[in-house]
Amino acid sequence: MNILNKMLMGAGSVAIGGHARPDGDCVGSCLGLYQYIRENCKDKRVDVYLEEIPESFQFIEAAKEIRHEIPEEQTVYDLFICLDCGDKDRLEFSVPLFDAAKHTLCVDHHISNRGFAEENYVVPDASSTSELICRLLEEDKISLETASSLYLGIVHDTGVFQYSCTSPETMRIAAGLLEKGVDGPKIIQDTFYEKTYAQNQILGRALLESIVFMDGACIASYVKKNVMEFYGVTPKDLEGIVSQLRVTKGVEVAIFMYEQKTNIYKVSLRSKDKIDVSRIAQYFGGGGHRKAAGFTMHGSPHDVLNNLSEQIELQMRKTEE
Secondary structure (H helix, E strand, C coil): CCHHHHHHHCCCEEEEEECCCCCHHHHHHHHHHHHHHHHHCCCCEEEEECCCCCHHHHHCHHHHHCECCCCCCCCCCCEEEEECCCCHHHHHHHHHHHHHCCEEEEEECCCCCCCCCCEEEECCCCCCHHHHHHHHCCHHHCCHHHHHHHHHHHHHHCCCCCCCCCCHHHHHHHHHHHCCCCCHHHHHHHHHHCCCHHHHHHHHHHHHCCEEECCCCEEEEEECHHHHHHHCCCHHHHCCHHHHHHCCCCCCEEEEEEEEECCEEEEEEEECCCCCHHHHHHHCCCEECCCEEEEEEECCHHHHHHHHHHHHHHHHHHHHC
16 A cells, blocks of 8 residues: 555545646646545545646646635645645645645655655655656546646656656656657647747847856846846746756856745756765755755845855765776
């Protein structure tokens, strides 16, 4: 019996939650598991709690059932399943539900996850939390809707199967989901590649105003709050900018940041081979993966870059020794 079945066995009510500003893997794993439990565990009540999700992800039928806030009369769930969260605080608005639950389970693939739930299934070298959910489910009980959600998650956290986290097992799992009837090309086109005009504008500005430093090993760009307001974009519209910066020839580390409040920046890091950006993010109170991580920092963009440069340089020196 795997850990998910073990935890579900005695639970009459289940809550599922993911991290703030949910991305494809967070949405895919949460909605995939939600649909699976609802379809196969008729005796259980299951609810899913997430912040607002991108419009492109709303092709998933269960997206309309997401709860964006805790009910006034807070329910105490038998089990809270936390997905794709490296630490409890990233649940943000649903933390009280996690704290009040009788039992908790975390399924995650962030290397910075230290096992904050009662039971934890954390596999840092997995491509995505959606892949881990697939490993825990009974394949013959996975519906088309569940498969589509999980495929979405795998696609986004592997960069359409191009990142190094994509293993042979990842490809086998993805193939199994396609055999359920998932329209892979449509999900990839509509949720990964397609951009609005405003998203293309802000991407173009970020690329145009980017700078390279440390002899071309690093590239960085930032967007201030007033610029986001000018283009009419939100943080969800900035997805993909740091990955586009990363593909610049000769660059080892890409940095993108946007201003959340005056002089408070959300920083995203991506690396190619040499630098473990999860260590850098953890140093500044964040977390993530070896090649994709993030944190929040107070100060000007130049303050952020100066602090980052010191940590990047330390790692570069060690790789050269």
